Amino acid sequence: MSFQPTRRTGLNRTVLLSPGAPWHGAPAGRALGAASPLDDGQWLIALERLVSSLVEPTEQDRSARPDWSEDDWARWAQLERIVLCGGVLAGGRGDLVRSLFRAPGELGLPPVAVEVDPDPLSAPLRGLTAWPPVGAPTLVLDLGHTAVKAAVSTAVGQLGPVTAVRVPWTPFDLSTWPDPPTLLAVVRQAATHALAHEDLPSDAAPAEARVAIGNYVVDGRLDEDQTWGTLARSGEPADELLSAELGLPVRLLVNDGQAAALGRAGQRHTAVISIGTSLGVGFPPSSVPTPRTPPGLG
Structure with a gap:
């Protein structure tokens, strides 16, 4: 896994340019994310402009x-396919993209x-099962700005019942963002619900x-911001904090977009963009990884 998105290489601050458009000069994260003020038609054109600005920038x-x-521009220039996932694509806007983005290069x-993605909401969870391939029951979690989702996986691409726990804050109101212990408690609640709904024998716990x-996330460390990045303020690595809260070793901690991309290992000239709150x-x-020996069997 060579690419790890950072604040610099991410897309939230990519400025969309089209004089006269209602989103001209707006950062892509605001124009396309869950709080976008655009109607469906404007949103689709803004999405088209984002893709064009990445693969054929002016x-x-x-x-x-x-x-x-x-190197950043070259990474996008070699693309042949972009896969979209995230909560914004789970409803009508996903259907719009499926119906209209059919013929690359045609009609502008x-x-x-x-x-x-066929299941845009669970793409990050499924990606977590793939790289390295799940070889034993594994707890997978997606810590979002609207909900924390959790499930148990026993095979690559397969998820048990997915639990979603709504977060007790307002996603775009940073003044409501809680302290690290509250964040960790929400994660534990989602994990507890997922484990309770998974019918596993006692000797096959994750x-x-x-x-x-x-x-x-870069090399397992959070880039601090005013949301999940506040976990970094404790002074302890986030994976260690989460491990202590969950009672399980956290073997992988990645950005949600990169997590979704892990499920497409070996697919060349492809990028995954997750559209949610941001x-x-x-x-x-x-390359596709070699299956890993389950813990305790090596």
């Missing part, structure tokens, strides 16, 4: 992201295929946990 697009290097559409999070992004690992 000089103005490049100037609007002076923090990107040539971007020269790449744009598709929606041996580990894997976590997708709506925050940038935008997550990931690129699938270049």
